[in-house]
Amino acid sequence: MTTRETTGAAEEQSRIAAVRLLAGNPVTVVSAVVLAMVAVVAVTAQWIVPFGINDVDVPNALRPPSGEHWFGTDELGRDVLSRVLVGVQASMRVAVVSVAFAVVVGVTIGVVAGYRGGWLDTVVMRIVDVMFAFPVLLLALAVVAILGPGITTTILAIGIVYTPIFARVARAATLSVRVEPFVQVSRTMGTGHLYMLVRHILPNITGPLIVQTSLSLAFAILSEAALSFLGLGIQPPQPSLGRMIFDSQGFVTLAWWMAVFPGAAIVVAVLAFNLFGDGLRDVLDPKQRTMIEARRRAGADIGGRRRAGADIGGRRRSG
Amino acid sequence: MAEPVLSVRDLRVRIGTREIVRGVSFDVEREKTLGIVGESGSGKSMTVLAATGLLDAPGAVVTGTSTLAGQSAPTQLVGASGRTLREVHGGRIGFVFQDPGTSLNPLLTIERQITESLEAHRKMTRRQANARALELIEAVGLPDPATRLNSYPHQLSGGQRQRVMIAIALACDPELLIADEPTTSLDVTTQSQIIELVRDLQRDFGAAVVWISHDLGVIGQVADDVTVLQDGEAVEQAPILDVFDKPQQAYTKELLESRPLIGATGPPPADADAAVLLRVEGLDVRFPVTTAVGRSTVHAVKDLSFQIRRGSTLGLVGESGSGKSTVAAALTGLVEPNSGSASLGGVDVLNVRGRAEKALRRRISLVFQDPFSSLNPRTRAGTAIAEPLQVHRLAHGKQARQKRVGELLELVGLSASFASRYPHELSGGQRQRVSIARALATEPDLLILDESTASLDVSVQSRVLDLLAQLQRELRLTYLFIGHDLAVIQRMSHDVLVMRDGQAVEYRPAHELFDNPESDYTRTLLAAVPPARPRAAISG
Numbered sequence: 001m002t003t004r005e006t007t008g009a010a011e012e013q014s015r016i017a018a019v020r021l022l023a024g025n026p027v028t029v030v031s032a033v034v035l036a037m038v039a040v041v042a043v044t045a046q047w048i049v050p051f052g053i054n055d056v057d058v059p060n061a062l063r064p065p066s067g068e069h070w071f072g073t074d075e076l077g078r079d080v081l082s083r084v085l086v087g088v089q090a091s092m093r094v095a096v097v098s099v100a101f102a103v104v105v106g107v108t109i110g111v112v113a114g115y116r117g118g119w120l121d122t123v124v125m126r127i128v129d130v131m132f133a134f135p136v137l138l139l140a141l142a143v144v145a146i147l148g149p150g151i152t153t154t155i156l157a158i159g160i161v162y163t164p165i166f167a168r169v170a171r172a173a174t175l176s177v178r179v180e181p182f183v184q185v186s187r188t189m190g191t192g193h194l195y196m197l198v199r200h201i202l203p204n205i206t207g208p209l210i211v212q213t214s215l216s217l218a219f220a221i222l223s224e225a226a227l228s229f230l231g232l233g234i235q236p237p238q239p240s241l242g243r244m245i246f247d248s249q250g251f252v253t254l255a256w257w258m259a260v261f262p263g264a265a266i267v268v269a270v271l272a273f274n275l276f277g278d279g280l281r282d283v284l285d286p287k288q289r290t291m292i293e294a295r296r297r298a299g300a301d302i303g304g305r306r307r308a309g310a311d312i313g314g315r316r317r318s319g
Numbered sequence: 320m321a322e323p324v325l326s327v328r329d330l331r332v333r334i335g336t337r338e339i340v341r342g343v344s345f346d347v348e349r350e351k352t353l354g355i356v357g358e359s360g361s362g363k364s365m366t367v368l369a370a371t372g373l374l375d376a377p378g379a380v381v382t383g384t385s386t387l388a389g390q391s392a393p394t395q396l397v398g399a400s401g402r403t404l405r406e407v408h409g410g411r412i413g414f415v416f417q418d419p420g421t422s423l424n425p426l427l428t429i430e431r432q433i434t435e436s437l438e439a440h441r442k443m444t445r446r447q448a449n450a451r452a453l454e455l456i457e458a459v460g461l462p463d464p465a466t467r468l469n470s471y472p473h474q475l476s477g478g479q480r481q482r483v484m485i486a487i488a489l490a491c492d493p494e495l496l497i498a499d500e501p502t503t504s505l506d507v508t509t510q511s512q513i514i515e516l517v518r519d520l521q522r523d524f525g526a527a528v529v530w531i532s533h534d535l536g537v538i539g540q541v542a543d544d545v546t547v548l549q550d551g552e553a554v555e556q557a558p559i560l561d562v563f564d565k566p567q568q569a570y571t572k573e574l575l576e577s578r579p580l581i582g583a584t585g586p587p588p589a590d591a592d593a594a595v596l597l598r599v600e601g602l603d604v605r606f607p608v609t610t611a612v613g614r615s616t617v618h619a620v621k622d623l624s625f626q627i628r629r630g631s632t633l634g635l636v637g638e639s640g641s642g643k644s645t646v647a648a649a650l651t652g653l654v655e656p657n658s659g660s661a662s663l664g665g666v667d668v669l670n671v672r673g674r675a676e677k678a679l680r681r682r683i684s685l686v687f688q689d690p691f692s693s694l695n696p697r698t699r700a701g702t703a704i705a706e707p708l709q710v711h712r713l714a715h716g717k718q719a720r721q722k723r724v725g726e727l728l729e730l731v732g733l734s735a736s737f738a739s740r741y742p743h744e745l746s747g748g749q750r751q752r753v754s755i756a757r758a759l760a761t762e763p764d765l766l767i768l769d770e771s772t773a774s775l776d777v778s779v780q781s782r783v784l785d786l787l788a789q790l791q792r793e794l795r796l797t798y799l800f801i802g803h804d805l806a807v808i809q810r811m812s813h814d815v816l817v818m819r820d821g822q823a824v825e826y827r828p829a830h831e832l833f834d835n836p837e838s839d840y841t842r843t844l845l846a847a848v849p850p851a852r853p854r855a856a857i858s859g
Contacts, residue, residue: 180692181687181689181692181693182693182695182703184653184693185685185693185757187651187652187653188653188680188684189680189681189706189707189710190677190679190710190711191706191710195706195709199698199702203695
């Protein structure tokens with residue numbers, strides 16, 4: 001069998017193999033389950049909370065976790081569990097909307113710059129470089145300073161901060177797809193730019209973008225928590241995880257549960273996104289995948305059925 | 320009968336429930352060459368890899384025996400320990416693979432890559448190994464060997480890299496050389512040089528050779544015995560002369576018949592009075608290249624002129640780097656020429672812009688060499704064929720488009736149901752048929768075929784060539800057929816233009832050129848095509 005037979009077939013076969021590898025990694029599976037739970041909480045928070053988020057109950061303030069208040073109560077007697085659930089919802093909303101903003105704007109910039117090339121590419125990417133050079137919090141602070149704090153501002157700030165990352169990833173992937181023969185053939189047919197971008201370029205750059213989205217969601221949750229902790233993000237009385245940790249500072253020695261539970265919620269969500277993103281990257285990146293497979297093979301079952309034989313010639317030659 | 324160097328008995332490879340290699344047995348003797356021939360997917364690489372313990376497939380189960388004769392005791396290679404195999408590979412068995420571009424480490428000098436196995440297997444000192452490397456580089460015939468040793472792979476041409484691969488394979492004086500499609504990605508002229516080189520070296524080194532190829536013509540030039548593989552089974556095993564003279568199996572006959580041979584009949588004569596469709600004059604293309612030492616220009620096409628009459632085929636032939644693909648790129652607007660003119664039925668091809676350009680693109684279609692990368696892996700065959708229809712608004716509405724896609728698929732010999740398949744679900748030949756259907760969708764005046772059959776198996780190539788000839792007859796198409804193999808060019812062309820270093824060497828009607836080639840270069844190209852008879856028949 002010749003190399004040609006295998007290199008092309010690997011493309012689609014790789015998708016099937018990717019799903020199998022993903023399902024074969026226990027860490028990825030666990031993180032996917034946790035993510036699903038976080039998503040359910042984010043959607044249903046206001047209906048599943050046991051108490052109202054702003055129900056003040058001063059006689060029962062600073063109570064430790066109990067059968068009634070699983071996560072205890074804060075200094076005003078509010079139920080910490082309910083506030084954490086709604087806080088998760090707020091965090092997720094900010095993270096998802098801001099990353100969606102970054103994906104749409106960043107990918108558009110990156111794909112157009114990479115596809116068009118020339119001076120446009122140079123100018124746009126230098127602007128992106130400048131944005132990239134700012135520390136995340138500093139840029140967010142500047143946006144908040146101009147627009148004033150609030151949930152919309154938080155979303156906008158985080159979205160702007162993450163745009164350059166997507167622009168770069170999209171541009172790099174576009175540059176490599178742009179020179180593929182199937183794009184060249186399209187050009188010789190007189191195909192318009194829009195058709196080319198939507199049909200040929202975008203579908204072939206989704207791999208790295210999916211991974212970047214997953215990782216960015218994790219960092220967006222952290223950024224939101226940090227901004228809220230500093231009082232620049234979601235404003236009280238609306239609960240947010242960052243703000244809850246800030247409020248708990250004065251009571252750390254008296255009521256550990258006020259800090260630990262919101263903190264744990266942040267850790268769980270961020271870790272789940274990160275681990276899932278890592279798993280995704282491993283299976284979508286051919287180099288990483290070869291390593292995983294090599295590791296698996298070392299302790300592989302003899303009757304393994306992971307990949308079809310057509311693959312072998314290609315990998316040996318390209319490796 | 321001498322003791323075989325490698326003796327393989329009832330070799331089987333199973334992956335999951337599929338048996339890829341089904342009970343293959345063969346022997347290779349010292350100073351003899353065994354040719355293993357078969358189409359893509361027939362399991363020929365898999366057989367040899369399994370027999371030499373190099374098979375690296377997860378979950379592959381290898382059974383049978385493969386015995387490498389040795390001075391003291393024979394070594395069993397199937398199921399051998401990693402330690403045994405490491406001693407055997409490189410030390411007693413040398414390997415040459417298909418792609419010389421990726422088989423060498425780009426970060427190491429040629430010298431380092433040759434001395435690596437000498438130091439590992441022969442326990443030579445650095446100095447001894449270096450001296451041996453120089454000998455080897457001389458033996459494989461690289462010009463200026465001392466300088467070449469300090470070069471990196473990217474500084475060598477494809478043929479030179481393959482020579483280096485052979486030097487590495489022979490470094491430790493192995494008993495067995497495995498050559499897996501070593502000439503498939505090379506030009507015919509380079510191919511014939513590599514074939515000669517391996518034969519000479521085999522005589523000098525006395526090694527046994529296993530040569531794998533899909534082309535029985537090449538096997539005829541190298542092999543003493545032949546094993547024909549089909550679907551993992553050895554369907555025919557015989558000395559080379561018997562295979563050529565008395566093929567037993569229909570499959571062997573098909574492989575024999577599909578060889579591109581000089582002297583094959585060309586296409587039916589075209590109408591000599593037909594109007595000139597494409598007229599190119601003084602085409603000149605230069606590329607600026609930026610290297611580490613500064614900017615320079617590559618002069619890819621130099622003052623090239625030719626014309627093609629409607630309904631005929633111009634064969635454009637040359638080795639890689641001769642500028643033949645640049646001509647195609649200039650005519651399709653992929654590169655901008657520096658000077659010259661080209662007109663397609665009176666329309667300027669090189670300087671059109673805007674709406675006129677779009678109208679022109681409809682009239683010239685292009686089919687590339689690589690059937691795998693010239694189709695978008697994420698779109699179905701039907702969508703790919705419908706793209707030009709959509710771009711040029713040739714079929715109105717989804718139903719009309721689907722109907723036209725079905726017609727086009729049937730035109731290229733595929734059923735309409737192929738429209739819903741993704742490229743990975745198609746074989747190489749089927750993909751190339753889809754590419755041709757896509758190129759025909761706009762009913763173009765001129766079809767440019769840029770090495771469109773070069774990367775297909777010979778048997779598949781033969782069928783695609785038949786299809787192209789049939790389409791030309793039926794639709795009265797005009798082709799610019801670009802290739803490196805004069806036998807294929809002869810089969811397709813009415814006129815032939817031989818290119819070298821961007822210039823026209825010879826440009827004449829095909830029958831005149833093949834009957835009486837004028838330039839030495841054309842004669843070299845002709846001589847490089849594997850002849851109809853195997854070498855064994857000529858040397859006696």
